[in-house]
Amino acid sequence: MSRKKYSVVRVLLCLAALLFSVTISRAQRTDALGTYTPYSMFGLGQMVFDGSSYNMSMGGIGVGIRDNRFINYANPASITARDTLAFMLDFGLVQKNIYGRDKNGNTSAYNVCNMQNFAFTVPIYKKSAFIIGIQPYSNVGYKFLSTETDKELVSEIGDIKYQKYGTGSIYQLFFGAALTFAKYFTVGAQGLYYFGYIDRHSDILFNSSSSYKTVNTGWSYKVGAFTGKFGIQYEQPFPSVNSELVIGATYKIGTRMNGYQTRYAMTSINSNVDTVMYQQRDDLKLRVAEEFGVGISYRVKDKWMVGVDYIQQNWRGSSFTGFEDGAGIEYVNARYYKAGFEYVPNRYDIRHYMNRVTYRAGLFFEESYLRLNGSRVNAAGITIGATFPVLRLYNGITVAINMGQRGSLRKEQVRERYINFMVNFNLHDIWFVKYRYD
Numbered sequence: 001m002s003r004k005k006y007s008v009v010r011v012l013l014c015l016a017a018l019l020f021s022v023t024i025s026r027a028q029r030t031d032a033l034g035t036y037t038p039y040s041m042f043g044l045g046q047m048v049f050d051g052s053s054y055n056m057s058m059g060g061i062g063v064g065i066r067d068n069r070f071i072n073y074a075n076p077a078s079i080t081a082r083d084t085l086a087f088m089l090d091f092g093l094v095q096k097n098i099y100g101r102d103k104n105g106n107t108s109a110y111n112v113c114n115m116q117n118f119a120f121t122v123p124i125y126k127k128s129a130f131i132i133g134i135q136p137y138s139n140v141g142y143k144f145l146s147t148e149t150d151k152e153l154v155s156e157i158g159d160i161k162y163q164k165y166g167t168g169s170i171y172q173l174f175f176g177a178a179l180t181f182a183k184y185f186t187v188g189a190q191g192l193y194y195f196g197y198i199d200r201h202s203d204i205l206f207n208s209s210s211s212y213k214t215v216n217t218g219w220s221y222k223v224g225a226f227t228g229k230f231g232i233q234y235e236q237p238f239p240s241v242n243s244e245l246v247i248g249a250t251y252k253i254g255t256r257m258n259g260y261q262t263r264y265a266m267t268s269i270n271s272n273v274d275t276v277m278y279q280q281r282d283d284l285k286l287r288v289a290e291e292f293g294v295g296i297s298y299r300v301k302d303k304w305m306v307g308v309d310y311i312q313q314n315w316r317g318s319s320f321t322g323f324e325d326g327a328g329i330e331y332v333n334a335r336y337y338k339a340g341f342e343y344v345p346n347r348y349d350i351r352h353y354m355n356r357v358t359y360r361a362g363l364f365f366e367e368s369y370l371r372l373n374g375s376r377v378n379a380a381g382i383t384i385g386a387t388f389p390v391l392r393l394y395n396g397i398t399v400a401i402n403m404g405q406r407g408s409l410r411k412e413q414v415r416e417r418y419i420n421f422m423v424n425f426n427l428h429d430i431w432f433v434k435y436r437y438d
Helices: 003-029 076-080 151-157
Strands: 086-101 107-123 128-147 160-181 185-206 214-238 243-252 258-269 272-281 290-300 304-314 329-331 334-343 358-372 375-389 396-406 415-430
Touching (some): 076 243, 151 160
Antiparallel strands (some): 086 107, 185 214, 214 243, 258 272, 290 304, 329 358, 334 358
């Protein structure tokens, strides 16, 4: 690779890493949230799907997909689908728009923006490859504020407000490798390191009285854990019709999170803070669920592809220490059903740019790991997206739109309708090419 290309690649890598580190540090210091939903009060918060806008534009599928133009880390085995000397880099942003409503007609609206993922993969030797990356695993973001309505209490004390809010994210750093053997079989493995924080607060605010102290209570978690994820894929080509069938499976080991939980209660008045209780323990009751998935896809090369996935996370019997947990809250196994397809009119059309664009769509149904008062909190939606090629090789910009609903008013839950926008920058280049002229 020429010195000029190497410099460009190095700058892009540093820029992507800087953007991600700035986003994480900003989220930890301010109220910049990765999500905003009352359902993130419970457990580890709202789960984030594995993958980029490439996956999400097709309903989130990825277990049974092999594509040499995109990084698909939803299955560790898929990264060997590549050109032999190609390096690939992918980083993305997500913007979420959430609109909530409860049975009493109370409404809310919130917008959040954050990094979605960063991934970098290179070949190792012949039919093997290496990958490293980072993305959120779960997000916590909610805020409730109510005002005391008891007239006698208000006349005696003044304005009283009750506030509950939570912030934080758990990220997963992944690094892995894959190897193709026996021509059509590929196996892969990822090491996963989870790290992050979750803060949950409950406050009583006396805004118009100088005689009563504001009460601040809450839980704070700082967590970390190692685990592993394994994947396998079988690829069956059909040369006579220029197509292939891919079957894949994944398995993630469940693990317990290490770290600290802090339980605190403080009172304050006129900038004077008194600590009523401060307990720090290292016996966390937080864990990452065991997970397995299966997927299948059929592709007519350079034309179209269709696929489906099924994923299950085994949360049944889990318990999470926190003041939000109580009667009517149960953790059960989560299930995800996904389907999607892509179509490109003419990948090699040199006259009409839009014919080279890859168009995608999909749908999904989610049975979450949370059951409230006997009713599971489900979600369903549709996705659309496209990849716009840039310059040469497989460089491109991939966009995805995810439109869906979580919860239902008929089950006396909070109904959320959301529209999420994602954009990923797909960078591709060839290493170790000897140029005659530089």
